[in-house]
Amino acid sequence: MVSVKDIAARCKVSVATVSKALNGYSDISKEKREYINAVAKEMGYYPNSAAIALKTNRTYNIGILFLDAAHNGLTNEHFARVLQGVKEEAEARGYDITFISNHIGGRTMTYTEHCHYRGVDGVVIACIDFDAPEVVELVNSGIPVVTIDHVFHSTTSVISDNVKGIHDLVKYAYDMGHRRIAFIHGDDSSVSRDRLASFYRTLDELKVDVPEEYVLVCPYRDTKRAAEMTVQLLSCKEPPTCILYPDDFTAIGGINVIEQRGLKIPADISVMGYDGNSYARAMEPPLTTLEQDSDALGRSAAAHLIHMIEKPKTALVERVVVGGKVLVGRSVKKL
Amino acid sequence: MVSVKDIAARCKVSVATVSKALNGYSDISKEKREYINAVAKEMGYYPNSAAIALKTNRTYNIGILFLDAAHNGLTNEHFARVLQGVKEEAEARGYDITFISNHIGGRTMTYTEHCHYRGVDGVVIACIDFDAPEVVELVNSGIPVVTIDHVFHSTTSVISDNVKGIHDLVKYAYDMGHRRIAFIHGDDSSVSRDRLASFYRTLDELKVDVPEEYVLVCPYRDTKRAAEMTVQLLSCKEPPTCILYPDDFTAIGGINVIEQRGLKIPADISVMGYDGNSYARAMEPPLTTLEQDSDALGRSAAAHLIHMIEKPKTALVERVVVGGKVLVGRSVKKL
DNA sequence: TGGGGATGCGAAAACGATTTAGCAATTTGG
């Protein structure tokens, strides 16, 4: 590998001069600067990131904290897109990304320790148990952090507009004539809480009554439980005309059991999902769902994080809200 | 951050001694070694990876080269699982992973340059155009490389057993009584070629004739094209009784158009997918498909790469084949 | 002509670790 020393020798100047020329300092004459840069290019010079990191304490590397193995965050399309967004934005701004875990080799280390060890300039946290003490420790560690879909009071967060999302979805069903709308919501998290509250509030504003039996809970992506909940809804004295699922995937579970009972979607009952996954578009009938702008979520998180890193003085703690939109399929019937 | 220097000061020994104690060298007395390690732990010492990398030329970081943005490799469930496998195995062995791209910040750099810049110890290449000159350059760069699902003669590769996969799937259909089996295969790649050859060979062995019109091509994950191809198959003079799709996702496109025509799956026609994605299990009827052991693919790639890194002398160029298995759904009828 | 700014460049320290070579003290062996 060619180093500044090699360039210095070839150009017959000092390494200091080379370094300054390469970094565009002003106390090097224009000619020398251009000459050195040309030679560097010709010699195929690339800086050694470890040396730079050691000297400057900046790695141009940002950590990404995603849910681990068992709960396979990566295979969830929404989060995969979020990650993709983070990656693209980071790369566009000159940063690489590295996964942060809580074990490396034999030893376990906390997320914070891992971040210090790798010297990441900042971390994006998503798709994880935000209440875990290790996560809290990281958030309070002084390392720049941006959280996705969870709000800590001390750090910038980028959140999908769950309130508006559910509102729009419910409003859509309402506008299609539905009054008996059920909501199977996801398990406990701030996202779920927002969605649930928005569900109640929207229907309240619309002066629509919500029987208690219309609101059920089901873990995300659990088609089996979703099927059970659907059965429960279908056997209500007054079954809903429209069911809203926690995500597109659970909707499949519901749809299956509905069709199994000889009911047609949307003729006999309407369903809606959440996320806007690719199979929601591909299935028949296409699922009406809320398309989250997952990519924007990731991009925005990366952009804000990098801003915090590069201009800490001007960075405020922000709540960035990213909107989604109703993706109209054919799973909701006009009443 | 606490450094070896701090520990040395506290223990009243030299930094060399601390370093050796920490790394378990034998020329430090047992007592001193233990004492130093205890102090290090108490002081919350973690090594500075940049310093180590600079000095030793080892980063304990492996690069991962995945398809870029537009073709969103990450949102493909199979590849997401592969990535997850790489990540887990790497972390278990003490390595972090970093994405490699061909642009960082404003400047573009080749994959090889990016790898040198970050100093990764090795690279896993997957889900990419293996014929691109930049990829070839990387493979020949001297950096340890393992490819997934593509064979270069000079490097170790881990491949999913596409030959056996298609064989098993076709054999399954055959055993279910099917003789008119169509195959819509993916677009050009070594994976597609293997699968196609295996399709022909298997039916040849089974003494089943394959009309030319039964073999069509469709890009992976393109439901629209899959639907068109399906229509084409249905309008054959002697339509197939079973259609094998390039992947689970395209199968959805086919299934839709089949049902749209009033045909029932599997009563009127049977279909099979490939991959074993989560929605293949969730849909109704569950799709019969070949479940690739995507996780094992990733783990194995990481394991072999790390072996090459740590014991280059003993590492041979290998072809590692990872098997899959037929995931029996209810989309194939017994004839 | 000479003092005071610019301007352009280089010497050297520093970042945090590893590693080589060597020195003292201790043990061993003849």
Place this chain on the structure above:
DNA sequence: CCAAATTGCTAAATCGTTTTCGCATCCCCA
């Protein structure tokens, strides 16, 4: 009991950069 071998430790160089400070040189103007 002395030379040789072993043991336990340290000084110092080194990896590839950045950055501070100082030193010339040159220009300008009085």
